[in-house]
Amino acid sequence: LDKAAFKNDTIIPALLVNKDITSNLLKSLKGVLLQRPGLKRVVEDPDDENRKYILLDPHKISADGSLGESEQQILKSFGINPETVKYNMELTYDNFKTEEILKAVLPEGQEITTAFSRIGHIAHMNLRSHQLPYKHLIGQVIIDKNQGLTCAVNKINIIDSMYRNFEMELLAGDGANMITKVKENYVSYEFDFSKVYWNPRLSTEHLRIVNLLKPGDLLFDVFAGVGPFAIPAAKKNCMVFANDLNPESCKWLQHNCKLNKVDKNVKVFNLDGRNFLKGPVKEELDKHLSSKEWKNSVHIIMNLPAIAIEFLDVFRHLLNGEPVSAELPTVHCHCFSKHDNPMQDVQERVEALLETSLHGLCSFKWVRNVAPNKEMMCISFQLPAEVLYKPLTDDPEEPPSKRLCPNENYTEENNQTI
Numbered sequence: 001l002d003k004a005a006f007k008n009d010t011i012i013p014a015l016l017v018n019k020d021i022t023s024n025l026l027k028s029l030k031g032v033l034l035q036r037p038g039l040k041r042v043v044e045d046p047d048d049e050n051r052k053y054i055l056l057d058p059h060k061i062s063a064d065g066s067l068g069e070s071e072q073q074i075l076k077s078f079g080i081n082p083e084t085v086k087y088n089m090e091l092t093y094d095n096f097k098t099e100e101i102l103k104a105v106l107p108e109g110q111e112i113t114t115a116f117s118r119i120g121h122i123a124h125m126n127l128r129s130h131q132l133p134y135k136h137l138i139g140q141v142i143i144d145k146n147q148g149l150t151c152a153v154n155k156i157n158i159i160d161s162m163y164r165n166f167e168m169e170l171l172a173g174d175g176a177n178m179i180t181k182v183k184e185n186y187v188s189y190e191f192d193f194s195k196v197y198w199n200p201r202l203s204t205e206h207l208r209i210v211n212l213l214k215p216g217d218l219l220f221d222v223f224a225g226v227g228p229f230a231i232p233a234a235k236k237n238c239m240v241f242a243n244d245l246n247p248e249s250c251k252w253l254q255h256n257c258k259l260n261k262v263d264k265n266v267k268v269f270n271l272d273g274r275n276f277l278k279g280p281v282k283e284e285l286d287k288h289l290s291s292k293e294w295k296n297s298v299h300i301i302m303n304l305p306a307i308a309i310e311f312l313d314v315f316r317h318l319l320n321g322e323p324v325s326a327e328l329p330t331v332h333c334h335c336f337s338k339h340d341n342p343m344q345d346v347q348e349r350v351e352a353l354l355e356t357s358l359h360g361l362c363s364f365k366w367v368r369n370v371a372p373n374k375e376m377m378c379i380s381f382q383l384p385a386e387v388l389y390k391p392l393t394d395d396p397e398e399p400p401s402k403r404l405c406p407n408e409n410y411t412e413e414n415n416q417t418i
Contacts, residue, residue, distance in 0.1 A: 001105065001140055003093035013065050014087040015054040016045065021078055022052050028074045032060040032067065040092045043087075053087050098145040105141075106134055116142055117200050119193050120180030123152040149176050151270025153193075168194065184228060185210075187235065189256050191226045195248040198226065203369050203379065206232065209301060209332055213238050216289060216296045219328075222273045222311070223304040226252045227266075234262035241284065243269040243276040252388070270311070273304070277314040283387075285318070289325045293367065298329040305334040305376050309346075312353040315383055317390040318350050328388060332380045334367065342366075342375045350379055354387050 012034060017025060022042055026033065033041050034055040040147040046052040061067055065084045067075070093101070098114045106112065113131060117124040123142050127135055139152035151173030178194040184203045190196060206228045213219060215237040221230045224242035226249055234240045234257070244250050250270040257263040269276055281300070288294045302308040312333065339345030343364045351358055362381035370376050 001137060004099070006093040006096055006104070007090065008089050009088060012087045012089055013056045013058055013061055013084040015056065015080070016051055016085050017054060017078075017080055019050055019052045021080075025054060025074075025078060025080075026205045029054070029056075029071060032056050032071055036095050037097060038092075039089075049398065053085075055087060055089075056084065063342055068391065086255060093144075098141055101141050101145070105137060110134070113138065114142070118146075118149070119198055119200065120182050121148060122178070122180050122193055124168075124193075127154050127156045135169075135171050135401075139173070142171075143173050149173070150177075165186055171339070172307050178230075185232060187228075187232050188259055189226055189228070189231075189252075190259060191252040196226055196246060197249070198228075201368060202228070205334075205365075208365065209299075209378075210236065213299060214297065218284065218296060218298045220276075220284070220286050220298075220300045222276055222281075222300065223308065224253055224301075225249050225258045226270075229301050229303065230266055231256055231262055232259050234265035235260065237265065240266045241269065241280055241321050242266055243271055243273065243280075245270070245272055273302075273308075273311050274314055274333065277311065277318070282318055285329065286320075289319070289323050289328070290321065292324055297327055300331045302331065302333040305336045308333050309335050309349050309353065312350060316353075316355060317369045319389050322389060322392075323385055328383050328385060330380060330382050332378055334376065334378045336370060336374055336376055338374050342377055346377050346379050350381075354384075356384055356387050 015025075026041065034057050035041075039055070041055050042191075043053045043055065045053060056067075061071075061084070065086075066072075067084065075082040096104075102112045102114070111128075111131065113125075113127065115125070123146065125137070125142070127138065131138065135154055139154070142152050143149045152171040153168040153175070154171050156167050156169050179190065179192050181190050182186065182198070182200070183189070184200070185207050189198075199358055209229060210232040213233050213236055217233075217238045219230070219233045219238050219240045221233075221240065221242040224230050225242045225246075227242065230240045230242035230253065242253060244253065247270055250268055253266075254263070254268050257266045257268070269280060269365055270273060271279065276313065285298070288298065302311060312331075315331075333350065335346055335349075337345045346364070347358055350362070358381050361384070362379055365378040365380070367376040367378055
């Protein structure tokens with residue numbers, strides 16, 4: 001990337017005015033002011049300390065340098081001649097926008113992309129195949145034009161459904177440090193982006209679910225990641241059981257719990273989601289739903305959209321006896337759909353696994369468009385008693401399973417992943 005090639009002298013239309021009216025004029029003319037990175041809109045007149053140049057956007061005025069009727073009326077109200085003057089200035093690489101630089105250096109007709117997800121100091125891009133020959137050039141421009149970024153990476157395969165991470169390649173900058181810091185909805189997180197899953201585009205969905213919770217509620221986060229549901233819930237004084245199969249996610253989840261001073265409210269597990277539901281979740285539901293004193297709500301979040309629905313069959317006859325608590329657990333299950341009617345598609349798939357109808361008993365939230373004809377949805381429903389509890393005519397109750405302890409002092413050596 002030859003940055004020196006962008007250096008050139010240019011003429012900018014300007015207004016030469018008395019400095020004492022500059023501030024008021026800027027407010028009135030903001031629609032036609034020059035907007036370029038690193039350039040001031042007002043500069044001193046080297047020949048007269050009482051006057052200043054107000055620089056204008058050449059694309060917002062006519063070719064002959066004349067202002068529009070509304071701007072001319074504004075200038076007349078200040079007693080200023082509406083005629084513009086020419087101001088000579090030097091433009092450098094720093095003064096050009098991302099789109100302008102890429103358009104100048106990429107082959108003619110090449111699609112310009114400036115989109116990326118910001119994860120702390122990392123720019124995460126998802127370039128298309130035809131853009132890959134220019135990937136390092138694109139990455140360098142993205143870093144140069146966005147303050148605070150030190151490296152740009154590109155996803156080179158699909159998300160691994162087991163650990164929810166993906167391979168990435170360094171496009172530009174320093175790739176030695178992938179441990180980053182982010183802040184989402186006033187909560188701080190730290191993690192190694194190369195080893196865990198994080199998507200800033202889900203911040204609204206994280207907040208939406210957490211806003212459904214009340215202090216004292218019980219939350220089970222089956223695929224917790226580094227804690228974007230679990231930690232805000234714990235900050236609301238909910239009791240949280242958070243699980244993830246990825247050992248790295250568990251490590252950073254525990255770190256983030258301590259970072260946000262909620263480690264006493266969160267119990268972390270490193271289990272397969274199915275074992276988490278059959279073990280700690282079953283045990284806690286047995287305890288709370290059989291108590292007349294339990295008055296709070298129970299929520300179960302299943303945010304692994306590629307396969308979360310496949311775990312729903314675990315809830316069928318998970319508990320013995322009959323519910324004492326009036327309010328049964330509410331499940332929030334995220335999933336993908338490529339169907340023309342994604343809500344109908346998701347509901348039918350859920351009903352097939354639960355072996356019951358949810359007609360009139362479930363709600364949907366569209367989360368985001370993931371790809372052409374691929375939507376991310378969240379279906380929420382309260383588990384019906386006939387699904388959650390074994391029929392009374394079933395075989396006698398089996399002995400309780402061995403108690404599964406929370407992974408409070410998780411290290412890779414005592415990894416419980418299966």
